Amino acid sequence: MKAGVYVSETKAVMQQKAKPVIKEGEALVKVSHAGICGTDMMIYFGKHPRAQAPLIMGHEFSGVIEEIRGETEFSLGDRVAVEPTLSCRTCEACVRGQFHVCKKLRLIGIDQDGGFAQYVAVPVNRLHLLPEKLSSAHAALAEPVAVAVHTVRRSRLKVGDQAVILGAGPIGLLIGMIAKRAGAKKVMISDISSYRLTKAKELGFIPIDAMKKDVVKEVRLLTNDVGADVVFEVAGNQITAKQMVETSRIQGEIVVVSVYKKAPEVDLAAMHFKEISLTTTRCYTKEDFQTAIDLLASGEIAADSLISHKLPLEDIQAGFEFMQRPGESLKVLFVPNGEENEQ
Ligand SMILES: NC(=O)c1ccc[n+]([C@@H]2O[C@H](COP(=O)([O-])OP(=O)(O)OC[C@H]3O[C@@H](n4cnc5c(N)ncnc54)[C@H](O)[C@@H]3O)[C@@H](O)[C@H]2O)c1
Ligand SMILES: [Zn+2]
Ligand SMILES: [Zn+2]
Structure with missing residues (x-):
């Protein structure tokens, strides 16, 4: 073969x-x-x-x-x-x-x-x-969709929440789609690639161009100076590991999805002052995988894009x-x- x-x-x-x-x-x-x-x-x-x-x-x-x-x-x-x-x-x-x-x-x-x-x-x-x-x-x-299903399920995301996703790769975009289905009111997504940001916009998310804009300031502007209820870190580098703390609201939640090639520094003091929760997520359960298949079959995931x-x-x-x-x-x-x- x-x-x-x-x-x-x-x-x-x-x-x-x-x-x-x-x-x-x-x-x-x-x-x-x-x-x-x-x-x-x-x-x-x-x-x-x-x-x-x-x-x-x-x-x-x-x-x-x-x-x-x-x-x-x-x-x-x-x-x-x-x-x-x-x-x-x-x-x-x-x-x-x-x-x-x-x-x-x-x-x-x-x-x-x-x-x-x-x-x-x-x-x-x-x-x-x-x-x-x-x-x-x-x-x-189904496998990357299952990662996104598991991620959103592990988060505290609730109906009406404002979510920030750092990184518009396949996993970041899929988390955006699932977060919307789970009731997120606003999904803001940053990237450094204009191609990926265009995709994000087509999918109904608010794109933030990290090459041209200060992501933290932009999230503040978009959230009435509050910050995000849930921040998903899906870009996996030191810059986004810093931004995840800065874009979270007081008592918000950070969900780390990235697999870091080099362990980043994270400002735990800033997290403490804002009483931010940190959640990590790995793979998916059998049930998440089945949910991913059901969602794909229902046509609710923009798979072709x-x-x-x-x-x-x-x-x-x-x-x-x-x-x-x-x-x-x-x-x-x-x-x-x-x-x-x-x-
Ligand atoms: N938790 C898990 O089980 C699990 C499963 C699959 C993938 N992952 C991890 O999730 C991450 C994303 O996966 P992917 O397949 O979408 O990867 P990817 O590399 O396609 O996506 C990462 C995106 O981040 C963007 N990026 C880079 N620097 C940035 C910055 N400063 N600001 C904003 N965006 C930036 C890149 O342009 C890219 O679009 C990886 O770290 C991967 O290892 C974790
Ligand atoms: Zn994979
Ligand atoms: Zn075992």
Whole structure:
């Protein structure tokens, strides 16, 4: 089969690999669509703490069940999205049923071969059946949508709240969409890329151009000098880690979604004076993932506006290059079995 393989730092190539052989309790998924995300970029740059070359990347994907082994409610030909988290089921978090924060959490596409390939072996309990009306391209977004669902659910966001999102990447934009659905009155979103800010505006958010404007002043202006009820930090750098404190209202909440490449300094004294709460968020639960699928199927997520490129696996290196130009790309999807097989 064709597979997009991370072979060494900044090198991803298409190779011929053996089709995976499934074990009891696994399904062989023929991949329809698979998205590149920031974590894949970390792997590509050799900066991911766990991923080791050679690796078939891809943890955001949809497909069709081609083979299956063991007792299951799934059937051959079922269209599915894959929840890529693998938990140990024995650690302290797993014992409490909090599988998404497993001490030894592993992901398909990071710790083992993933979706940038024609076929992937997936444990049956990681499969979610797709509703008929959900396209497989949109279903490949279930994973990032689940991140946004989990994030907003973990926040204290309430009907009528004013939210600030720092960073209009795919995750920031999806958090905006879910926050609106959860009742946010106003969603302000900053970025340094005019392309991403244009998307934000199209989606009904108030864009703040961090290249041209003082984000903190702008949020003050937009909130009658109060600040945001909830600030979502989704850009992941020192500048936004400072702004998250400064844009929060007194007794507001900061939700850290970013995975920082370098731990930022955070002004805890300022947080204390404003009695700000800090919430962090990681991945999603199975229920969040199912909610993401339901929301995508209902058409309430502007999925098409997030998909900037669809590429064959032959263009794996180009896909990673598009992702390095945030001014031109959002979600890049691979179609390992070709678009004619799109379902
Ligand atoms: N919590 C989780 O489980 C989870 C899951 C997925 C992704 N993440 C993290 O969420 C973050 C966002 O993910 P993404 O895929 O949208 O990444 P992304 O890189 O596409 O988005 C980040 C955005 O921040 C913008 N940005 C950079 N500097 C800025 C600044 N000073 N002000 C405003 N915006 C700025 C960039 O232009 C970009 O659009 C990443 O840190 C990622 O690792 C966390
Ligand atoms: Zn991801
Ligand atoms: Zn565990």
